[in-house]
Amino acid sequence: MIMESTNTILRTENLHIGYTAKKKSISVAKNINFHLQKGSFVALLGKNGIGKSTLLRTISNVQKPLEGAIFMDEKPLESYSTKSLATAISLVLTExxxxxxxxxxxxxxxxxxxxxxxxxxxxxxxxxxxxxxxxxxxxxxxxxxxxxxxxxxxxxxxxxxxxxxxxTPLIILDEPTAHLDLHHTLQIFKVLKKLVSETSKTILISTHEVNLAIKFSDEIALMTENSFHKDSPKNLIENNIFDTLFPDEIIRFDKTLQQFVMK
Amino acid sequence: MNKTSYKKHFLFLSVLGIVLFFVNISLGSVMIPIQDIMAVLMGENANKESWEIIVLNFRIPKAITAVMVGSGLSVSGLLMQTLFRNPLAGPFVLGISSGASLGVAFLLLGSSLFGGVLMSGTLSNWTLPIAASLGAFLVLSAVIFAANNVRNTMSILIIGLMFGSFASAIISVLSYFSEATQLQQFVFWSFGSLGNLSWNEILVFAVFYVLAMCGIFPILKSLNSLLLGENYAKSLGIPIQKNRNIILLITSILTGVITAFSGPIAFVGLAVPHLARMLFTTSNHKVLVPATMLIGAIVLLLCDIIAQLPTSEHTLPINAITSLFGAPVVIWLLIRKKKLYV
Incomplete structure (x- = not known):
């Protein structure tokens, strides 16, 4: 645990994310516990509306968590001033x-x-x-x-x-490949991979490109209604975690092809 | 556009501004020969003593007022447009001008409604500016209160518009119940006027003007990152809430004081920032802020010159001239550029 924490750039503790509207809180996801390793390329996968953007916005302090804590370099996120956080996390947003x-x-x-x-x-x-x-x-x-x-x-x-x-040591990108064709999507993944290996930055990216995420990322965080898994793509495939990503009526994950196929 | 052509533009505008300043001083309802004006400016005696008084106590204060009103309103417009990232924003949109008008309306028109309570004293030079500033400040406080409770800047814009309509409605009611002479007084104030300011009043005006302008320095940097939207600006280390309040405060001080001393002058705040962006083809505020100030001053000096040209006897209301000038400019911009940027 001690070894791990020295290598951790960001971690969450029982994070509960969502919105506050009219003094009522609307919960999006609960019990999110994960840590980001320094110098890794992590892809965040999840179906539409599962709360990927909310999670990214919460850990980058664009919005406040409902409960739980976020630690950047082992210091609580709220202890950072706006200015000092700007030298720790940079963002690419969808807006x-x-x-x-x-x-x-x-x-x-x-x-x-x-x-x-x-x-x-x-x-x-x-x-x-x-x-x-x-x-x-x-x-x-x-x-x-x-x-x-x-x-x-x-x-x-x-x-x-x-x-x-x-x-900044950590770069967070919210669906940077939305609206892009295959060629440009691949190009962006390559650039990000290159950045991680050449500049030892940590990159967290949310995406719907399952295949590219499996191929390029060091780790994949998989968000579903009831669970949050983070592991290497290989382990996730072996443990059949990808099957939880989508409802299984139309598509299923093929282990040998390492991609989703139609039923 | 590179730095040298920025410099050329600034040089040209500065020269134009200085020329217009002197043209402005040399024109007026009383013909004064150029050599006499120069003599007064150099601190010597003119041929007639009355000419000296006209130039020193009327024309120079009026030209200085034109410069401060023009640059102040234009910068307010620029700040509003950047804060709301909306090319239609301006000091009028936040209802601050209407607030100032409301203050003046209560003072000039309210007396028949409230009897002698408000008008117990005589109307001194100071009551009008104070009433206008109070009105502007009242609306500003309401807008800032709303701004701190509403996160969406677009909503603040609409809230400002609503406050404006609300104030205008009260003014209509007041006008309906007031007497003809009072109504006339108010209508003349609302025409706008750059003249009639004593040196003492200019001094007060200048103090507020300089204070508000100094407030721009600490937020100059954040104005550029606001061009990316509030979330990006925040991620770049900009304290959004604080800077938004500073911008609102600067704009309302400028608009309030300007409206107080020279009436509600329309269009300058909206149109001039677009002129600056077109001329300099940039959105960088380190260029835009001084450019907008210079062009604003030039525009008002020019409008004032036009206002006194047609007959030597009368001066047209400045508010009519700025709108006559401003409306076609905005239309022309939209037709020619098809697009307005922030």
């Missing part, structure tokens, strides 16, 4: 950006805000981080374009680059 005239470079440079001074002056180090982020996501050629001119795939890579430029 649409408001329409502005920001260029790709300016947008990625915003990721440096937690590190810059009060007038947001970019130091040579900041510029270097921005350029590295653009190189890793292969968008250097887009630098001077307005972000509203980009395709969905390009914009997604720009948003990932922004999170990278923020240079």
């Amino acid at each position: 649409r950006l408001p329409e502005s005239q920001l260029t790709v470079f300016e947008l990625i440079a915003l990721g440096r805000q937690p590190h810059t001074n009060w007038v947001d002056q970019l130091t040579p180090l900041d510029v270097e981080k921005i350029e590295t982020a653009m190189t890793l996501t292969e968008i250097t050629h887009l630098s001077n374009q307005r972000y509203y001119e980009l395709s969905d795939g390009q914009l997604q890579r720009v948003l990932i680059a922004r999170a990278l430029a923020q240079d």
Whole structure:
């Protein structure tokens, strides 16, 4: 346990997530206990509406948990100021950006805000981080374009680059491959995998790409109505955990093919 | 657009602003030769003593007022548009201007309803600004209270609009029951006026103006990250709630004081930030804030020049001129660009 905790970047304790509306709390999921290993690529799987986004928003402090605790580097999440949390966790969200005239470079440079001074002056180090982020996501050629001119795939890579430029040990991405074709989806998974191996960052991503998650991620967190499993893809397959992911009327998980097939 | 062309734009606008400032001073209902105006500005004596008084005590204060009103309203509009990430936001939308009008309406029109209670003293120079500021502050407090209870910025925008309608309705009721002379007084105030401010009043105006403008510095950085939406801004370390209140406070101080001293001036706050964004093709607030201030000052100086041009006897109401100018600009922008950005 002690060995494990030194290697843990984030862990939850009996986390109960949901929303508070009209002074009543609407529960989304209960008893979530897991930890994220430093330098791992973890995929969060679950069917629509199971609470993947809520979980990601809760552990990144966008919304408050109903009960339970979250620890970042063994310190409670609420002990972090907004500013210090900004140097610990960076986000890629599903929400649409408001329409502005920001260029790709300016947008990625915003990721440096937690590190810059009060007038947001970019130091040579900041510029270097921005350029590295653009190189890793292969968008250097887009630098001077307005972000509203980009395709969905390009914009997604720009948003990932922004999170990278923020240079936090943990990056959380909420369905970064939604609306993308197979080619661009694969490209994003490859980029994220490369980041984990090259920069030793921890990446948590929610996705519906079961096959790619099995192939690329170090661990998979599987969310269902009654359970929360986190293990290596191999162990999850061996223990038939994938069968719990969807109701089993239409599809089932094929162990040998390592993917879902129609019944 | 790179940094050198930003500099060129700023240089051009600054020169234009300074030229318009002097043109503004040299025009008015009384013809004063240029050399006499220059003489007064250099601290020498003009040919007529009355000319000196006109330039020093009327025209220069009026030009300074135009600069402060124009830049102040425009910056308020920019801050509102960024805070609400809505290109239609402006100081009018939050109902703050209407609140100021309500204060003035109670003072000028309410006396017939409430008898001598409100009007026990004589109308000094100060009662109008105080009444307007109180009205603006009242609506602002209500908006901030609502803002802290409502998370959605779009709802705050609508709440602001509702407060505006509410205030306008009360003003209508007051107008209906008031006497003709009082109504006339109120209507003239609502035309807007840049003149009639003494140096003392300018000083008070300037103190509030500078205080509010200084408030922009600590939030300058967060304005850019707000362009990504509140969740991203928060994840970048911006204390959203606090900054939202600072922005609301700055806007209401500026709008309240401006409306108090020069009447409800429409359209500038909405249109000028869009002019700045079009001219500089950027959404970066480090460029937009000074650009908006400069263009706002230029626009109001220009409007004031237009207001006094048609006849040398009369000055048109400034509020009519800004709307006459502002409405076509917004229409033209929408037709030409097809899209407005924040």
